[in-house]
Structures are given as structure tokens and as C-alpha cells.
Amino acid sequence: MMKTTDSTPPRTARLADWLWAVAQDLRQRTPSRERDDAVLDAMRRQFDARQKADKAGRWRWALAGPALCASVLVACVWLLGSAPPGESGATVMGNPGSGFIVLVSADRWAAYEKAGASTAWLVPTEVPRERLALLGLPYDPADAAAPVRAELLVHASGDVLAMRVMP
Template sequence: MMKTTDTPSSRTARLADWLWAAGQDLRRQSPPPGRDDAAIAAMQARFAQRQATERRMRLRWSLVGPGLCASVLVACVWLVNLAPPDRDGTTLSRGSDFIVLVSADRWAAYEKAGAGTAWLVPTEVPRERLALLGLPYDPATAAEPVHAELLVHASGDVLAMRVMP
């Protein structure tokens, strides 16, 4: 509380005395010398522990990207190796470049009979026929022939066709 007889200069002097006394008291109460070293060692141990945890997390997340890419690649290869039937039942023969032109039953019968019952015949096919097989087709070049090979059964049935480059 402020007395009525206090002047601003006496209040300032009294405050300075209190601050000086508090500073002297703090200097006398300095912590033991080992406490600073213990505090620094504890901070360094906690920092090293946090760094190790962050390193494990970074390693874990760094493996997610390549793992995801590898699984997508495996799925794509698996899907490409499937031979989906076309709208009219034609399929792409697995392991070859032939486009199967007969039903699945007829193709299975040919495969069961063996390759000796068919011939490979080179020919030229109008480019417009590629659109009927679901292959890319450019109307500007419709008149140009395409080199192809036909797999013809002994009965005369065309079993499959392969477009040559």
C-alpha cells in the first residue's frame, strides 16, 4: 500500500532495493553443478529417442510407395494375361499374337487335335476389316491392305488371324 508521505523517488528507491535483494538471493541459490549436466543429458537422450522413432516411421512410409507400385504392376500383368472374350465370343489366344475367330468350343477342339490339322497361310486383308475385329482402324487408310497370317483348319475353316507389322 502506498502511504501519503511517499514520493515517487522514494518508491523507486525502495523497488530498486527489493530487486537488488532478490537478485542477491538468487545468486546464492544457484543449482548444484551436476544438475545442468543431468538436464542436458536427459534432453539429449529424449532427442535421440525421438529421432529413432521418426526414422522408423520414415522407413515404414518409404516402403509404402514401392510396395503399392509393385502390387499395381502385378495386378496389371495379371489382367493383361487374361484372355477376355470379345463381343462375338472371339478371344485372343494366350501366348501368341493370334486373334481367335471361332467359338471357344471349336478352338478347344483344334487345340486338342494338335497343330498338324491346320496351316498357316500368309495373306493381305483390307484394312477396314480391322474395325470388325476390334483393332485400331484409321478410315483415311481404309484402301491399303494389311499383311496377315491366317490359321486355316484342314476343313477350310479360318480359326485365327495374326496381323503382321
């Protein structure tokens, strides 16, 4: 139990005195002017070096966007150029007026062409309108199940070589 007549000062008063003494000591220990200037110069050099490094990094990223666009453009041109002629909507025997869309590869078309035209027949038929989308032709999804009149160029072996959509 603590007596009220205790002569020791409270603990908070001793801590405040100690902090005041330390603050006074710190005020007396200020660094010299040369040391302050040296620290500021070192900080400026470090800041300049960081700014130069950041600028170099920004240029790399600034060139990344156009390089990526150019790469995508080259890839698209390459992909478009590498499509087989028989599957890219080319017309039969190079006659654009015929309206036929080649359905076989260029190699198979050349083999059938060597065999002669007498080995193929023109067969009228109806195909679902949704098949036009598979050939890359425009169609309306509202009437996808409606039939479309077409003519098929069929080889004697039964292979469908080409198709022409009739009006």
C-alpha cells in the first residue's frame, strides 16, 4: 500500500525531465555545415541517377506499343497470305464470273483438274442457310434454317469440289 506522504516524485515527472535533457543534448550536437552540404549533394546525385534510369525505362515501354502493333500486323498479313487458295473463297478455274466457291484444297483441286472436266457433275440441291456462315458468306440468323438453292460440283468419286449459291 502506498502512503500519501511519499517524498519520491511521480514517474511521469522523471520521464519528462529526462526527455527535456535529451532534447537539449541533441540541439547542441548539430552537424557541421560541410557535412550538411555533403549529404545534400549525395542525395541530389542519387536523385539524378534515379531520374536517368526512369527515363531509360520509359523509352523502352514507349517503343513496346508500336513494336507490338507492327508484330500483330505482320502476323495478320502472313496468316492471310498463307491460307490455301481452295479454302479462301477462290473461284473455280480462275473464272470469277462462275460464282463457284472452291471447297477442297489447292492440291486436291489440281489433281481433279488433271483428271479432266468429264469426271465431274453439276448437281442442284438445297442447303441450310447456316452453311453460308461456314463458307464466310453473310447470312441472317433469323432465317438460318431456311433452305438456299445451290449447285454443287461433284467429282465422280463423290467428293464435293465446289458450290455455287443460286439467287
